[in-house]
Amino acid sequence: MNKPGLLIVISGPSGTGKGTVCKALLDRNDFWISVSSTTRRPRVGEVNGESYYFLSKEEFLDKISENDFLEYAEVYGNYYGTPKSKVIEMIESGEDVILEIDIQGALKVKENYPNGVFIFILPPSMEELKKRITNRGTETEESLMTRFKCAYKEINYLSKYNYAVVNDEVEDAVNKIESIILAEKCRVDRIKSTILDSKEGLIHEQLYD
């Protein structure tokens, strides 16, 4: 039997750069990233199973009733969700699965999969966060302040997470996430039964690498 992989949830307020951090993390590591399901129409260039799994509303509702989402939400009439069975299958086959998700989604995932590793990406300062939100340049002053205040409030959810990583330099943030993943694989809570049950044959292969 394979050693199970980890579910690594990377989350944080918008403007903290969690997308950039995830991309850099995946460039350097052989993790499997979870693809969301949605009922919204594909945009030009979006590929089913890459950008999203595109489902009909009926298919999506079926999966809800089958309890096949780690989390889902309805946004402006469209559903978005994290498929459960695929993620669990990958973890059980030994893959580490990355899930990049907003805070509301992450908290729901935690209810359904408390054994995940929940990492909160922080901006280097509130001033920097404001600058990053402003620099997107697509928003009015009012909606900008709303987003900023929302991000500011969301930082209070930090205490529901296991780790906080400041995204000051992307490479530095990725180093920290890689260390967190390696450290989690050494946590006695995760591996003690493997070691103690098979102490006679205690061999390296029975532990996480």
Place this chain on the structure above:
Amino acid sequence: MNKPGLLIVISGPSGTGKGTVCKALLDRNDFWISVSSTTRRPRVGEVNGESYYFLSKEEFLDKISENDFLEYAEVYGNYYGTPKSKVIEMIESGEDVILEIDIQGALKVKENYPNGVFIFILPPSMEELKKRITNRGTETEESLMTRFKCAYKEINYLSKYNYAVVNDEVEDAVNKIESIILAEKCRVDRIKSTILDSKEGLIHEQLYD
């Protein structure tokens, strides 16, 4: 005020190579290693404050009554102990302190300093452990089996530790310990008050680096 450092306790049964791992860890990092106190006489070449702090029995007993040891033990009529005030002083000044210690000592340290990071060094296999103990070549077959059985039993204390690191390749074990230390500095449990109390001025310097 400095961010406090970590107390990193590296421990495990004899023969697992924790001394070698610690030496390699200190070669690569600027950690402060705790020096034990003892009442035994210095051997030729041993320097006070480097090998040990050499104390008289009276001095040692005074320190016991002042509660100035993180742990101590009497072995064949000599006392050995881990000085508390020096370790706490270094941690408070922001230094990460390494403590290499046997299992009984580590468990006592945990009682006095539960906030430490307790790392258990494991042999790659029980067969390899036996080989390592045998290769020291200084023991009779009987004392060898006693040591081996003791090490075998001691692995049960694993569950009192936070992390287990298999010492298969020293460099690999050191990488894991470095990751554990970096990850621990990102743990929300350790840093959330720093972040949430000073959210207004949330800046990188207020977190662990």
